[in-house]
Amino acid sequence: xxxxxxxxxxxxxxxxxxxxPPAPTGLLIGTSELIPAxxxxxxxADFIGEAVEVAYLDTPPHQQWLAQVMVPGISTPLxxxxxxxxxxxxxxxxxxxxxxxxxxxxxxxxxxxxxxYINLLRLLAGAAGEAHFAWDVxxxxxxxxxxxxxxxxGDGVEPPDRVLWVTEALETSPDCWRFQTRGLHRCGRAExxxxxxxxxxxxxxxxxxxxxxxxxxxxxxxxxxxxxxxGTGLEIQLETAENCQLDPDIETPTxxxxxxxxxxxxxxxxxxxxxxLSMYRSTRCMARETKQAQTSWKTFTAFCRxxxxxxxxxxxxxFVPPEGTDEDTxxxxxxxxxxxxxxxxxxxxxxxGSEGLSIGDRHDVNxxxxxxxCVMLPEGPHGPDGVNELARRMDLS
Numbered sequence: 549x550x551x552x553x554x555x556x557x558x559x560x561x562x563x564x565x566x567x568x569p570p571a572p573t574g575l576l577i578g579t580s581e582l583i584p585a586x587x588x589x590x591x592x593a594d595f596i597g598e599a600v601e602v603a604y605l606d607t608p609p610h611q612q613w614l615a616q617v618m619v620p621g622i623s624t625p626l627x628x629x630x631x632x633x634x635x636x637x638x639x640x641x642x643x644x645x646x647x648x649x650x651x652x653x654x655x656x657x658x659x660x661x662x663x664x665y666i667n668l669l670r671l672l673a674g675a676a677g678e679a680h681f682a683w684d685v686x687x688x689x690x691x692x693x694x695x696x697x698x699x700x701x702g703d704g705v706e707p708p709d710r711v712l713w714v715t716e717a718l719e720t721s722p723d724c725w726r727f728q729t730r731g732l733h734r735c736g737r738a739e740x741x742x743x744x745x746x747x748x749x750x751x752x753x754x755x756x757x758x759x760x761x762x763x764x765x766x767x768x769x770x771x772x773x774x775x776x777x778x779g780t781g782l783e784i785q786l787e788t789a790e791n792c793q794l795d796p797d798i799e800t801p802t803x804x805x806x807x808x809x810x811x812x813x814x815x816x817x818x819x820x821x822x823x824x825l826s827m828y829r830s831t832r833c834m835a836r837e838t839k840q841a842q843t844s845w846k847t848f849t850a851f852c853r854x855x856x857x858x859x860x861x862x863x864x865x866x867f868v869p870p871e872g873t874d875e876d877t878x879x880x881x882x883x884x885x886x887x888x889x890x891x892x893x894x895x896x897x898x899x900x901g902s903e904g905l906s907i908g909d910r911h912d913v914n915x916x917x918x919x920x921x922c923v924m925l926p927e928g929p930h931g932p933d934g935v936n937e938l939a940r941r942m943d944l945s
Contacts, residue, residue: 565738565769565801573734574653574685575668577676578646583630585613588650588675595674596620619671627653628675639690646680658736662709669700686731687714705840709765709833715757717750727753728802729761737764738801744812752820756813759827760805766830775808779827780876783808784816838919840932845915851923851938852887863893863913864920879919882911890914
């Protein structure tokens with residue numbers, strides 16, 4: 549386990565959507581006993597392999613100790629602290645099992661907040677030495693100790709960027725909802741919102757808000773009122789919460805998504821409910837999913853051999869347009885019909901105007917060709933993130 553280098557992203561959001569400085573990020577790990585300050589700092593230095601600069605600060609009444617730490621490779625000071633848990637923390641984990649906390653507070657670098665977030669959790673785990681759970685104060689997400697190890701402390705696929713925020717649904721009037729993120733302010737970005745969403749379009753609203761939130765970590769958002777293309781044939785514009793006259797207590801800056809020239813995003817949401825249009829995905833998201841899909845290919849193909857006659861098993865392949873064109877790269881889904889390796893898969897759709905591709909064509913597919921896979925289980929689709937569930941089902945069969 550080691551600290552990750554910053555991912556170089558030179559384009560930052562339009563000034564209207566910047567949060568400078570970013571809101572702080574607070575992370576906590578549950579421990580079975582109080583970890584003394586000196587012990588935590590020695591463990592931190594051992595983990596990094598370098599000396600750290602420590603200044604002990606006046607301790608607030610609710611904490612056991614507080615230290616400001618400069619860590620090589622981290623551009624801003626970090627606060628480390630220890631505290632006892634309280635009965636009303638809402639974690640649902642008995643105090644007798646895990647009565648103490650060790651925490652970290654710091655700022656995420658706007659150029660690459662995900663990498664800094666991963667590094668903060670790794671530093672905290674290094675100082676703690678043990679972890680019953682990890683708690684993100686901003687999003688209120690809680691990870692088990694095993695989940696922390698699997699998602700953040702190993703050398704495998706990095707966690708998805710959506711760990712940086714949560715998307716909440718707030719009912720503003722009967723069958724009228726506002727979907728909004730909470731957590732992008734700590735990334736130096738505006739929160740993202742979409743308003744006037746009926747119950748029937750909740751899934752599309754979640755897809756839209758999360759999709760734009762992910763894209764804004766790699767691409768600058770346009771100025772208020774300007775148009776942004778978020779997919780082939782999908783255009784939206786962004787307005788400030790003030791211009792949309794949203795609740796005065798909504799966090800600002802918040803970028804509200806609307807149809808081009810519209811007062812809400814109903815047209816975009818309806819388009820996303822069909823099967824012909826899809827959103828762009830960030831380069832980092834696609835790279836993560838591709839690596840995960842290729843790493844888990846053997847489990848997927850083993851599952852196909854047992855179940856593809858009764859359960860739809862799909863593979864995704866990127867279709868790259870000819871050089872010299874400005875067309876989008878399409879990720880095409882194919883259904884596995886023969887489960888050897890390579891598998892034989894049947895094309896389910898083709899991009900408009902594509903040459904040499906027809907629905908129903910069969911192709912040999914191997915791990916090096918794919919960008920993702922999906923299994924349509926009765927409870928819902930499972931992709932590479934759900935590979936453990938596929939393995940479990942095979943063990944039970």
